[in-house]
Amino acid sequence: MPTIHPFAPYQFSRDAGRLEELVVPSGGAVTLAHRQRYLSINPNNITRAFCAMGSQFEDSVEQSALASRKEFDLLIRRGILERRSTSSLFACFQNFRMPDSGELLTRKLLIGLGEVESYGSKNIYRHEQTLPQRKADQERFLQIAGIQFDPILMLYSDNEFSIEPIMDSVALNTTPVAEVMDDDQVLHRLYEISNPHCIAKIQTALHSQRLLIADGHHRYEAALALMHANRGLGEAFGVPMALANIREAGHRHLATHRVLNGLTNFSLGSFISSVKRRFVVVELDSVSDLVRWWSVDPGNHSHIGIVVPDSNGVTVLKSRCTARSNVEMLHDELIQGILGVSTSNADCGGLIHYVRGLEAATSMVRSGAGQVGFLLTPTPLEQVFSAVLDRGTLLPPKSTDFYPKVPSGLVMHLV
Helix, strand or coil: CCCEECECCEEECHHHCCHHHCCECCCCCCCHHHHHHHHHHCCCCHHHCCCCCCCCCCCCHHHHHHHHHHHHHHHHHCCCEEECCCCEEEEEEEEEECCCCCCEEEEEEEEEEEECCCHHHCCEEECECCCHHHHHHHHHHHHHHCEECCCEEEEECCCCCCCHHHHHHHHHHCCCCEEEECCCCCEEEEEEECCHHHHHHHHHHHCCCCEEEEECHHHHHHHHHHHHHCCCCHHHHEEEEEEEECCCCCCCEECEEEEECCCCCCCHHHHHHHHHHHCCEEEECCHHHHHHHHHHCHHHHHCEEEECCCCCCEEEECCCCCCCCHHHHHHHHHHHCCCCCCHHHHHHHCCEEEEECHHHHHHHHHHHHCCEEEECCCCCHHHHHHHHHHCCCCECCCCCEECCCCCECCCEEEC
């Protein structure tokens, strides 16, 4: 049974400036140019301590980690960052529009310090493969710097909605301890849950749940490695987690499209011929037609669109198996089966580009920056849960894109 504890995170003090100027999008996609821009707006921005968690800004992961911890400690000494005086759980309400549809939604997250457990415990599950180099970088960074800049997103399925009334109550009867509008115009409001009775009720409700890592696999496995290496560290066993109930109306996720480039000995004509020999295909005139085709019948959602340079049309590959997700079929039967590219090699060699947005992926191919593109619909969460919990299957990297994320710098933890 998973255990979530109250904790006292580090947050920005009132003297630091406006929170909009201090936090940054989660996910580690902060370049040196981004960092310079953020720091020009407010020199206390969390990117001062967010040295890429890798080697983008320093010569090595080790140097980056040492620099990050030095800056983080300096922000504490200057009173820019401060640790909350009491340990609590937190309710985070996110108001946003979905990038693909414009739909206005509210998502509710429970944030606490979750105990790190091995996957064999059958309490916490990963749903996709991790990338070896990125995992190694995260492990090394956490070992040296000990900073967790944002919570790991976890999913659970509760048809009883046991926790939501508590979160709704604190949002109705208290003021947020933090409120920020991020660069994507997502409004994040953070409320403190400090009542011992409410905390106990939440912990009891979660005891019967199984948690699925939605976003943050590499960070979770870094914490797991730290736990195994240092079994007496106490709070090193915990990692900030943001728990989302997939039964909530505000829970959505996006598709991550694939664009391949840099393939050697690639013949577009031979590839398309191989696809047509093995699968039933439908030819459509445009990506707009593909979107309409997907919307006509939910059964069409598992089918994959293929776009190529010098053509406005889309070749749609019809799935023959509804039990497997579209991303599984894409990687197993097309990328590996026909193109002969393994997922791990593709990532290490930079052959696969993971792209959010149909227009962005299509433009990348038609501009000549990609040899072939694969367009997907979001993998249904029921298929994700079934693949992981029932079949014990790991999905390919970037099988899901959960939106929005909790900004880096909103709640932070030191191990």
